[in-house]
Amino acid sequence: MSSVLPSPANGYLWTAEIELTPETFNSVFGSIHGRLVDCEAITIDAQAAIGQLLAITAEGARLLIEDTTVQNNAILELTQARFTQIAQEYDELQNGGLKAPRVQVNALPGYASTALNVQATLEAIGAEVVYRRRRINVWSLFMGGD
Numbered sequence: 691m692s693s694v695l696p697s698p699a700n701g702y703l704w705t706a707e708i709e710l711t712p713e714t715f716n717s718v719f720g721s722i723h724g725r726l727v728d729c730e731a732i733t734i735d736a737q738a739a740i741g742q743l744l745a746i747t748a749e750g751a752r753l754l755i756e757d758t759t760v761q762n763n764a765i766l767e768l769t770q771a772r773f774t775q776i777a778q779e780y781d782e783l784q785n786g787g788l789k790a791p792r793v794q795v796n797a798l799p800g801y802a803s804t805a806l807n808v809q810a811t812l813e814a815i816g817a818e819v820v821y822r823r824r825r826i827n828v829w830s831l832f833m834g835g836d
Contacts, residue, residue, distance in 0.1 A: 696718050
């Protein structure tokens with residue numbers, strides 16, 4: 691019998707001189723068994739790593755969606771509040787109220803300029819418009835009279 695047994699080092703070379711004995715069988719399949727066990731361990735480790743990556747990815751996506759949802763809800767609440775405010779102001783205008791809370795005024799020489807003065811001025815203009823609208827009639831249009 692040859693002293694060189696088939697092994698990974700010689701590519702499991704099996705010559706005619708090598709007898710099939712328990713020793714040769716165990717040398718070949720023992721080596722293959724060891725490598726199969728190593729491959730299975732690597733496969734299990736790879737599957738565990740893939741599982742961990744999927745879990746991390748899913749958690750990251752969940753957190754991203756959760757943060758985006760919170761931000762979008764905050765923007766939506768601000769938009770709804772602003773819409774409600776604008777709708778109320780529109781209703782006030784439709785119901786005859788003439789408000790100027792956000793009108794920016796600069797003082798004119800000799801006049802005190804405040805939001806209340808602006809409000810009073812706008813109300814006076816509104817009253818004048820209503821008065822002049824009432825004064826327009828057929829006589830004033832065609833004859834030039836009041």
